[in-house]
Amino acid sequence: MNKKKELEERLSQIVNSLESMDNFIDDLGINIPESAKEVIKKTIYSKEIEEIIDGINEKRPPRLALIGRSGVGKSSLINAITGSYLAETSAVDVGTESADLFQYKEDGEIVFEIIDTRGFKENVQATTNTAEEALAKAIDKFEPDAFLMLNNGADRTTLKEDAILLKKMSEEIKVDIPIVTIITRVDALQPARIKDPANYTQNKLDNIQEKVKQAETVLNEVGINHSTVIPVSAYIEWSHESPETLTPEEQAQLVIEFDGRYNIETLIEYLEENIDFRAALYMMLNYRIDQAIKKIANRFVKVFSTISGTVALTPIPASDIFVLVPIQLLQVNLIAYLNGIQLDVKAARDFLLSLGGVTLFGIGFRFVAQQGVKYVNLVIPGGGSVVSSGIAYSGTYAVGQAAILYYIEGKSEKEVKEEIEKQEKEIETNHDFDIKSKIISLEKVEDKEVAFEEEKNEDDKEQTNIYDSAKEKVQGFFKGIRNKKDGNNN
Numbered sequence: 001m002n003k004k005k006e007l008e009e010r011l012s013q014i015v016n017s018l019e020s021m022d023n024f025i026d027d028l029g030i031n032i033p034e035s036a037k038e039v040i041k042k043t044i045y046s047k048e049i050e051e052i053i054d055g056i057n058e059k060r061p062p063r064l065a066l067i068g069r070s071g072v073g074k075s076s077l078i079n080a081i082t083g084s085y086l087a088e089t090s091a092v093d094v095g096t097e098s099a100d101l102f103q104y105k106e107d108g109e110i111v112f113e114i115i116d117t118r119g120f121k122e123n124v125q126a127t128t129n130t131a132e133e134a135l136a137k138a139i140d141k142f143e144p145d146a147f148l149m150l151n152n153g154a155d156r157t158t159l160k161e162d163a164i165l166l167k168k169m170s171e172e173i174k175v176d177i178p179i180v181t182i183i184t185r186v187d188a189l190q191p192a193r194i195k196d197p198a199n200y201t202q203n204k205l206d207n208i209q210e211k212v213k214q215a216e217t218v219l220n221e222v223g224i225n226h227s228t229v230i231p232v233s234a235y236i237e238w239s240h241e242s243p244e245t246l247t248p249e250e251q252a253q254l255v256i257e258f259d260g261r262y263n264i265e266t267l268i269e270y271l272e273e274n275i276d277f278r279a280a281l282y283m284m285l286n287y288r289i290d291q292a293i294k295k296i297a298n299r300f301v302k303v304f305s306t307i308s309g310t311v312a313l314t315p316i317p318a319s320d321i322f323v324l325v326p327i328q329l330l331q332v333n334l335i336a337y338l339n340g341i342q343l344d345v346k347a348a349r350d351f352l353l354s355l356g357g358v359t360l361f362g363i364g365f366r367f368v369a370q371q372g373v374k375y376v377n378l379v380i381p382g383g384g385s386v387v388s389s390g391i392a393y394s395g396t397y398a399v400g401q402a403a404i405l406y407y408i409e410g411k412s413e414k415e416v417k418e419e420i421e422k423q424e425k426e427i428e429t430n431h432d433f434d435i436k437s438k439i440i441s442l443e444k445v446e447d448k449e450v451a452f453e454e455e456k457n458e459d460d461k462e463q464t465n466i467y468d469s470a471k472e473k474v475q476g477f478f479k480g481i482r483n484k485k486d487g488n489n490n
Contacts, residue, residue, distance in 0.1 A: 036322035055277035062279040068150030073184040080234035136172035145275035178274040179227040187233035197262040235260030301400030304331040309393035336407040
């Protein structure tokens, strides 16, 4: 079984796990209050998780709307992204002469769909309001994942006209999609003889950056302030001097003899991060399968961190730990399974405990120990209050990154702890104020007139006692899991 097929099957199993949350909660072996169970299920079935499920179930080829002149390098760009020489085949009529719809196929499967406005401004008869309206309707019906404005790096005379058209089209589209300005053929910038990006001189790199600045200036002039500018070279020499003369079958056999691609990875990264997840997942599986597992895992980490922060913002009738720890355990399980490693609850729990202070509650307790025992119940089991949203997000994020390092990158437990501990200091620095603000807001809600005083140099012994007290409660939480599991086994 090839890598793509294996990963697709794992993703299908992950969907089944996410859709069977009751079974996962029961397998945890924790006496979770019913109210907390409902919060867990409601949280897991969030919009963000639903997007992942839909992306897995409904993955599809990316749909891109291209704005640019004839000969700007559209086909070369698609070939550079896929690493294959793909045949361009005309698709259905889009209802206007101002645009063409193309499909790019590989092994009979559509890998890209492109609506191309090439020649729109070159056709004087087309530059009417009616033609622009027809073009906008065609693009809107196409439902693109992103606008790509292609401009030849060696020619900036048409950039402003194309940018004006892009602004009109983007305003007509009712959905918010990424806009990318791509400066093509930067390999032709001086010194033009240098085609290997590894040998680009500083002079050539400076010329490329100058083109980026020029494009950004023009975009700002026409009122496009949210377009990412990416300079690229799609220069490839294939194993045939005239690949366009070959049959599709012969083109499929072509290999790259010289690879002059520059910044294509940056473009792919941007698209994968910003377009519809259904299309982004398709790109990962088809063009960068070796990186797909880690990319998908990082998507899980972002989503689970976000929903953890959401939990922390909403007071619930049960302690946060009963909601946040199961979320973190589920995250660890899914990340491990992406790489073909099946964990039971005990293994996931032991991994979480092995991280020590870098876990969600380890970070929170450290601040509590500094501030005094009266704040302990605000952030630990038994208080029924919410933890800091920033701490919830950052703690879950740290756990997810640790799982990626351990289960996907194959780092040792020691290496994982060393790497994550580097993040811990930054997390604490960034969110100390967030914790303080949360405590103050909680006191105000409860109409407590308690002055919040920072005590940076409290007695070391008192700090240790408070920290140990908090730590014991978390350890007791996990001990309860072990005892219940052991009882079940007996």
